[in-house]
Amino acid sequence: MGEQASDYHRGEMEIQEQVSTFNLFMGMTKWGSLAIASALLLFTVWFCTPGGFIPGLISAAVLAAIGFVLLRDKPDAAH
Structure with a gap:
């Protein structure tokens, strides 16, 4: 067991699969x-207010559009 710890060298392991998995998980969580x-807003306005389906759909679409603009991937800033 003692020899195995000395076989590890920090920074030499390929981690591209872990990075890809993390990015996929974060993207799925975000979207x-x-x-x-959006669905919760649609159903809340549709069933819990006198507004009905069309106002619920409009409010959900507005939330989805604003969320898309705010959550999309931004280009990395050049340093």
């Missing part, structure tokens, strides 16, 4: 949360 929030 899934926006979809759930």
